[in-house]
Amino acid sequence: MRINISFMLNGSEVVVEVEGHHRLIDVLRDQLGLTGTKEGCGKGECGACSVLVDGRAVNACLYPALEAEGRSVTTIEGLRGPNNELSTVQQAFVDQGAIQCGFCTPGMIMSAKALLDSNPDPTEEEIRSALLGNLCRCTGYVQIVEAVRQAAVQLRDKP
Amino acid sequence: MGRYNYYKPLSLDDALALHDKIPGALFIAGGTDVMVKIVNGDIEPSALISLRSIPELSGIKENGSTRIGSMTTISELIEHPKLHKRYPVLIEAARRHSGPQIRNVATIGGNLCNCSPCADTATPLLVLDAKVRLRSIEGSREIPIEEFFKGPGETCLSSSEILTDILLDPPQREARAVFMKKGRVHMDLATASVAVLLEMEKNTCRRARLAAGSVAPVPLRLSQVEELLEGNIISSELLDRAREISSETVSPITDIRATEEYRRRIVGIYVRRGIERLLKK
Ligand SMILES: Cc1cc2nc3c(=O)[nH]c(=O)nc-3n(C[C@H](O)[C@H](O)[C@H](O)COP(=O)(O)OP(=O)(O)OC[C@H]3O[C@@H](n4cnc5c(N)ncnc54)[C@H](O)[C@@H]3O)c2cc1C
Ligand code: FES
Ligand code: FES
Numbered sequence: 001m002r003i004n005i006s007f008m009l010n011g012s013e014v015v016v017e018v019e020g021h022h023r024l025i026d027v028l029r030d031q032l033g034l035t036g037t038k039e040g041c042g043k044g045e046c047g048a049c050s051v052l053v054d055g056r057a058v059n060a061c062l063y064p065a066l067e068a069e070g071r072s073v074t075t076i077e078g079l080r081g082p083n084n085e086l087s088t089v090q091q092a093f094v095d096q097g098a099i100q101c102g103f104c105t106p107g108m109i110m111s112a113k114a115l116l117d118s119n120p121d122p123t124e125e126e127i128r129s130a131l132l133g134n135l136c137r138c139t140g141y142v143q144i145v146e147a148v149r150q151a152a153v154q155l156r157d158k159p
Numbered sequence: 160m161g162r163y164n165y166y167k168p169l170s171l172d173d174a175l176a177l178h179d180k181i182p183g184a185l186f187i188a189g190g191t192d193v194m195v196k197i198v199n200g201d202i203e204p205s206a207l208i209s210l211r212s213i214p215e216l217s218g219i220k221e222n223g224s225t226r227i228g229s230m231t232t233i234s235e236l237i238e239h240p241k242l243h244k245r246y247p248v249l250i251e252a253a254r255r256h257s258g259p260q261i262r263n264v265a266t267i268g269g270n271l272c273n274c275s276p277c278a279d280t281a282t283p284l285l286v287l288d289a290k291v292r293l294r295s296i297e298g299s300r301e302i303p304i305e306e307f308f309k310g311p312g313e314t315c316l317s318s319s320e321i322l323t324d325i326l327l328d329p330p331q332r333e334a335r336a337v338f339m340k341k342g343r344v345h346m347d348l349a350t351a352s353v354a355v356l357l358e359m360e361k362n363t364c365r366r367a368r369l370a371a372g373s374v375a376p377v378p379l380r381l382s383q384v385e386e387l388l389e390g391n392i393i394s395s396e397l398l399d400r401a402r403e404i405s406s407e408t409v410s411p412i413t414d415i416r417a418t419e420e421y422r423r424r425i426v427g428i429y430v431r432r433g434i435e436r437l438l439k440k
Binding site for chain 2: 001019020021023042043044047050053056057058059061062063064066067069111114129130132133134
């Protein structure tokens with residue numbers, strides 16, 4: 001069963017032909033070539049596959065592709081600026097040394113973005129809660145929390 | 160991974176008719192259990208019938224009593240402006256359910272229909288005496304949630320029924336309740352969990368409701384403890400007895416997350432601690 005679906009991806013409409021058993025991550029990586037979204041566990045545990053659907057963080061590895069129809073999907077590729085410059089949250093991860101191997105980073109950043117979009121001034125506890133569904137096997141999380149804090153301050157100061 | 164068709168019916172009637180027509184079809188809500196079971200090879204449905212596009216199943220309605228649509232996500236429960244005041248114990252449990260990405264798609268209906276003994280929303284709904292409404296091609300029926308859970312991986316829901324609503328009576332003014340969950344880290348499925356609801360009149364317990372998760376094949380009402388407490392002044396001896404009975408009456412298993420003995424101990428301790436906490440409130 002092949003079905004055409006259309007959805008907003010990083011601000012532009014896309015139309016793709018998908019099958020019933022495809023997951024959103026299959027469509028993003030294999031069909032649309034957006035390999036920024038990573039697949040770690042494939043079972044909802046690690047958060048490497050986190051993307052935003054209608055502004056909320058979800059695991060693309062558990063999200064049936066057909067449910068994206070008519071929705072708005074944001075991936076890590078959607079965060080960069082018009083001249084390929086990094087977004088505030090991305091730059092904060094670089095500045096704070098919050099990236100080692102980098103495999104968890106796109107997912108971490110999407111969860112951080114979902115948090116900061118809804119809560120511009122989070123406490124450390126709120127930052128840690130927002131990142132509960134994202135595992136990092138390298139950094140020990142301290143720099144990641146610092147990066148989110150830096151991004152929060154910079155985004156609030158932005159005119 | 161298997162291949163399957165995916166249907167998005169727009170009404171309950173269409174969903175039930177599709178299910179009737181396609182052998183091996185399975186309903187899917189948020190998919191956080193279904194998709195994992197498919198990846199693990201535990202199930203091989205011929206088709207998934209999504210409940211996401213059915214308007215009748217979403218939303219929370221209040222007029223005295225409360226009706227929670229089965230497709231309400233765990234995040235929607237937490238963010239609802241009134242539920243946390245009216246049924247704090249349910250929202251405490253929702254806050255302990257998984258992490259943000261899962262909570263944004265996982266539904267309360269899926270949590271119950273998955274029939275896992277560790278479903279976090281089950282024990283609060285048990286102590287709140289919730290009812291569930293089920294719908295099949297033949298019609299709909301309403302049952303107390305206690306009757307809903309039958310055995311491991313088994314509910315009284317037949318595979319061709321849809322859970323449509325969770326119904327809650329208006330909160331009792333004097334009732335206080337707590338939810339406690341033991342997990343290794345915050346996101347874990349519960350090693351054991353306990354919900355306690357007490358209605359006190361001065362020092363005497365007028366009504367008690369207790370339920371425990373992950374310590375029996377189903378989320379379990381601890382009726383012997385309820386009987387012990389009701390009509391009595393809750394003394395320190397009674398608390399000890401409540402702890403003992405709780406540990407004895409549950410039937411936990413040993414698995415990768417904990418041993419049987421540990422689960423028995425935790426349940427006893429949480430029952431005692433839960434009651435103590437409520438008495439202090
Ligand atoms: C990483 C991770 C962490 C988790 N942590 C927790 C946790 O802390 N606490 C917890 O309780 N659970 C947890 N879970 C389990 C799961 O997220 C929950 O049980 C969730 O609430 C299931 O809801 P769903 O909508 O995703 O169900 P689905 O996966 O869509 O469905 C589950 C089952 O119920 C059936 N079903 C769903 N809705 C209906 C309906 N309305 N009528 C009839 N049948 C229906 C489906 O056919 C399926 O058999 C976790 C899962 C993952 C992957
Ligand atoms: S790949 Fe999706 S949560 Fe791990
Ligand atoms: S930087 Fe390696 S997993 Fe996080």
